[in-house]
Amino acid sequence: MFRRVHGSGELLLSQIYAVSSTLSYFAVSHWKEKMGRALVFGLCFLLLSPFPFAFSEKCFPKEKKALLQLKKDLGNPYIITSWNEKEDCCEWYCCVTCDERTNHVISIDISSSIPDANLSGPIPPSIGDLPYLESITFHKLPNLVGPLQPAIAKLTKLKSLFITYTNLSGPLPGFLGQLKNLELIKLSFNNLSGPIPSSLSQLPNLGSLQLDRNKLTGPIPASFGSFKKPGPDLMLSHNQLSGPIPASLGNLNPDNIDLSRNKLEGDASMLFSSKKTTQVIDLSRNKLSFDMSHLTFPKKSLIWLDLNHNNVYGNIPVSLTKVENLQQFNVSYNPQLSGQIPQGGELQRFDKYSYFHTKLCGSPLPPCKK
């Protein structure tokens, strides 16, 4: 409570001093008659003073200033009306969180449940003047435009960068690789373009990289094989990524890897191993071309395997029947995939639409010709 007193705080102290010296004056000279009146007077004085508010103001003035500038630059949107000069920013109704111990602003979360067109413009540079920020969230703001603000490079404490369903455009800046505390980068459903910076692999704590549904181009960086083990979840679907999947990705053991709906080509067998503990592998709708016959699978963990719309060839290995909890499986639209569908495990749980547009045969497809 008393850790921080700014501005009017000193005024408050002098008010208390004035009240207490008034009280002691009355106490000494007219002790009996005047005491009651003085107490009432003093109490009123304290209650009417603006002081209790000033005393509990936790927000750092510099940070409040940065937030108010941010609000102004975003066009004073309705969603952050509660950001006002008069109140403690740590008490604002929406979208700001202060650390309970230090009172620094550690989180901004401007998430709308329906697309809110009222917030507009690029992410303002004043966001860089909130040096204690650990978490930034912007969600469903179609008029949030422009590039990822370069001043974000100053936010070295940032753990979570979550910007989804906006019209953020331009490239993914290399500076993200310097924000060593980042644990989550989720920039799905935006309008980002250009290549994925290889420097992201330098983030030692990254647990999830979600860049799906943008317009990213170029290859998956080979450096991604050197992410700290087991490697982050990689959600890169619905972009225009091209070229081969780097062989180095075989070093990783992510829980989820979704590279679907890109233009990736060549081998993907490095993503499969009985030694991994991956749960979801979605490679559908690419131009991948590799022999499936000798793959092994994480038999305890794998629940989702989608390879539809590629050019996977060979046949479905019997080892797939050993996967205990396969819930989604799809190899349709791989015109070269051939041979008998192994019988057993979970493989007959799926209907013909998991296997059609291939040269496969056997249940759930018609029997193989002798």
Ligand SMILES: *[C@@H]1O[C@H](CO)[C@@H](O)[C@H](O)[C@H]1NC(C)=O
């Ligand atoms: C946008 O803000 C204006 C005032 O600045 C307000 O009149 C309008 O209702 C707001 N629209 C939405 C969708 O909140």
Ligand SMILES: *[C@@H]1O[C@H](CO)[C@@H](O)[C@H](O)[C@H]1NC(C)=O
């Ligand atoms: C991006 O802006 C366009 C209009 O310019 C809009 O139709 C679209 O919904 C916006 N995207 C998102 C994710 O809000």
Ligand SMILES: *[C@@H]1O[C@H](CO)[C@@H](O)[C@H](O)[C@H]1NC(C)=O
């Ligand atoms: C989305 O990005 C493209 C460039 O890739 C740009 O031409 C377009 O204006 C952007 N849309 C919005 C709404 O920012």
Ligand SMILES: *[C@@H]1O[C@H](CO)[C@@H](O)[C@H](O)[C@H]1NC(C)=O
């Ligand atoms: C497998 O993928 C194909 C092609 O997208 C789709 O038509 C089919 O419904 C999918 N099957 C299942 C079981 O999801």
